[in-house]
Amino acid sequence: MLxxxxxxxxxxxxxxxxTFVLTLGRAISLPFLVVYLSSTFGLPIARIGVIVGGALIAGSVLSLYGGYLTDRLSSRGLILGYTACFIAGFVGMCLAADLWLFFGFLVAFNFAYSAVDVVxxxxxxxxxxxQEQGRAFSIRYTFINIGYAVGPFLGAGLAHWAPKLPFVVSALLGGGFLLLYLVHGERSQRPAPTGQAPVAFLALGRVLLDDRRLVCFTLGGVLSAVVFGQFTAYLSQYLVTxxxxxxAYEVISSVVAVNALVVIxxxxxxxRRIDERRLxxxxxxxxxxxxxxxxxxxxxxxVLHWVLAMAVFxxxxxxxxxxxxxxxDRIAPLRLRGMYYGAQNLSNLGGALGPVLCGWVLASLPAHWMFVMLGAFVVAGGVFYRLGAALPAAPRQP
Structure with a gap:
């Protein structure tokens, strides 16, 4: 990799x-939001879930507009702007005394992280x-998992000193990257001109819906993300039940460690062996x-069985x-890559939905039916991916 x-x-x-710095900042603070919201605002667990899940969903939906801007503005300006929004989100969460103001800054931080991901x-x-893109996406995902492997441990130590310290350090990490990119970032990263008139944001919604391959891949992503998006949450629910x-603590700590080690x-x-010909x-x-x-x-x-299953997973x-x-990337029109990746980010909706559906199943059916439901989501996601891959390719322009 080096x-x-x-x-x-x-x-x-x-x-x-x-990718690495902003993921690390996110991983330092995000695991302790539940504790912070409970101790600072006195919220019950159910309402905390609505706040955190709602902010994640809002950030993912708003990243569609971030993708729209990616296709029209320089990546340098967008990365600087979104990183500034990332910093402002953590500073605001640190200072906010009102719950809805805190929620607004939480949405801003989630939007900024998702939008940078699109860029x-x-x-x-x-x-x-x-031929290099599969390798690059794998390196990127490795950095994401290193961030998520290291971040919670740093956050635990920081939260021990002061509850707001993880927010401060996350903001400082964002600030450090902002200065680095301001000095060294390329100044000519603009979308390649296409010779076509720009399409309005709302009109692009129709363009996206008309691409049946994108619709199939997005639905496949949402359905499969129910399974892999928040696996620690639904496994914890199952084990506690x-x-x-x-x-639950013993198993979850083991499977999280195995997940991080296998990915890294x-x-x-x-x-790097994944190539376009056999996607x-x-x-x-x-x-x-x-x-x-x-x-x-x-x-x-x-625990051994759980660890082995997690290695396969x-x-x-x-x-x-x-x-x-x-x-x-293969199906996206050349000047709409940002919008297509923004649409693909909607798979986060599946991740937010997973613990809700699993909680409902565990509350109303025998516990093993949760895994039956998860298996059905994997199969359904595969069906939509297969349908999307089988549809004929469209010209590489909107």
Missing amino acids: AALKRYPRSVNLLFCA VKASFGRLLPA TRSAEA ALQYPLG ETWLLAGLALFLAGVIGFALSTS TLGEIIVFPAEYMFI
Whole structure:
């Protein structure tokens, strides 16, 4: 991976830096939002879930407009602007005394993180040849997982000193990257001119809906994200329901560690082998591994079984993420990459929906039906991916 990073131009390495630094800032603070909201505003768990989940959904939906801007403005200006919004979100959360003001800053931070993600992914398509994109997406995802592996431990130590300190450090990380990019960021990263008149944002909604491949891939992403988006949340719900809080803590801490280790160790070696010619095969193989992991969870009776099932599940994660991004880049019209990646970000809605659906199943049906439901979502997601891949390609223009 280090050899590949040395080979890439500075503009691409700065995009990797944006991914890692902003993910680390997010991972430092996000796991402690529940504790902070409970202790500072005295909220019950149910209302905290609405606040955190609602902010995640709002940020993902708003990133559609971020994608629209990505196709029209320079990536330099957008990255600087979104990073400033990221910083403002954490500063605002640190200072806000009113719950709805806090929620507004939480939405701003989630929007900024999702919008930077859109700019990074769209820029890979402009800056790198097709044969390099799978490698770049795998490196990017490796950095994301390193951030999520390290961030919560840093956040725990910071929160021990002061409840607001994770927000402060996250803002400082964003500020450090802002200065770095201000000095070293490319000043000529503008979308390539297409010779066509710009399309209004609302009109682009019709363009996106008319692309049946994008609709199928987005639905496939939403359905499969129910399974992999927030797996720690629904596994915790299952374990608390069927065993105890102590058992849940032991299993979840083990599977999170395995997930991070497998991704960091294998994401780049495996992900770089994913190529454009066999994307559909790779994607379906990844979904099959997701399904095998879910079946493993359902049959697990010991921590070792949970760990082995998570290793299989994580292999699916390693394959699906870069393959999904490469599919979107392949079908996106040249001047609408940002909008298409913004639409793909709507898969976060599935991640937010997963714990809600699993909680409903656990409350109303025997616990094992949760895994039956998750397996059905994997299969349904695979069906939509297959439909999208089978549809004829459209010309590379809107």
